[in-house]
Amino acid sequence: MDSNxxxxxxxxxxxxxxxxxxxxxxxxxxxxxxxxKKYALEHPLVTLYIVAxxxxxxxxxxxxxxxxxxxxxxxxxGFLFVEGTLLTIGCVLLGVFLCLSGFLAFSLSSLVxxxxxxxxxxxxxxxxxxxxxxxxxxxxxxxxQRPVVLTSGHKSSEE
Numbered sequence: 001m002d003s004n005x006x007x008x009x010x011x012x013x014x015x016x017x018x019x020x021x022x023x024x025x026x027x028x029x030x031x032x033x034x035x036x037k038k039y040a041l042e043h044p045l046v047t048l049y050i051v052a053x054x055x056x057x058x059x060x061x062x063x064x065x066x067x068x069x070x071x072x073x074x075x076x077x078g079f080l081f082v083e084g085t086l087l088t089i090g091c092v093l094l095g096v097f098l099c100l101s102g103f104l105a106f107s108l109s110s111l112v113x114x115x116x117x118x119x120x121x122x123x124x125x126x127x128x129x130x131x132x133x134x135x136x137x138x139x140x141x142x143x144x145q146r147p148v149v150l151t152s153g154h155k156s157s158e159e
Contacts, residue, residue, distance in 0.1 A: 024030070040047040
């Protein structure tokens with residue numbers, strides 16, 4: 001083989017063609033094919049025997065090759081069906097889980113908003129009630145003191 005990098009073509013197809021040409025020159029395939037054709041024409045019975053033997057030996061090889069290719073195809077198709085089924089089940093489970101967690105998150109968020117809103121409204125109602133009590137009940141002060149309640153026209157004394 002030539003070790004000169006300047007003669008090596010850059011295109012892979014050209015490289016392959018160059019390798020095939022070098023092998024053809026080294027092995028001398030054309031000369032050997034010409035010799036085999038000449039022998040086949042001179043000895044037809046031997047050629048028939050060789051062709052029959054090769055054909056009969058290739059039948060089991062072809063059956064085995066068909067079996068291997070069929071097995072590989074069935075394995076791939078079976079794998080696709082099993083994988084497709086598993087992916088479908090996984091997607092359905094993921095969808096159900098996401099829907100449930102979304103519903104749960106929405107429910108809890110709504111509950112928090114509802115509680116916050118009701119507490120705000122309750123607090124504002126309590127504030128307005130306290131303000132009205134301070135206006136209407138004389139001497140009402142929230143805290144430790146008890147409210148003074150008017151009865152029959154006079155003030156009650158605190159005890």
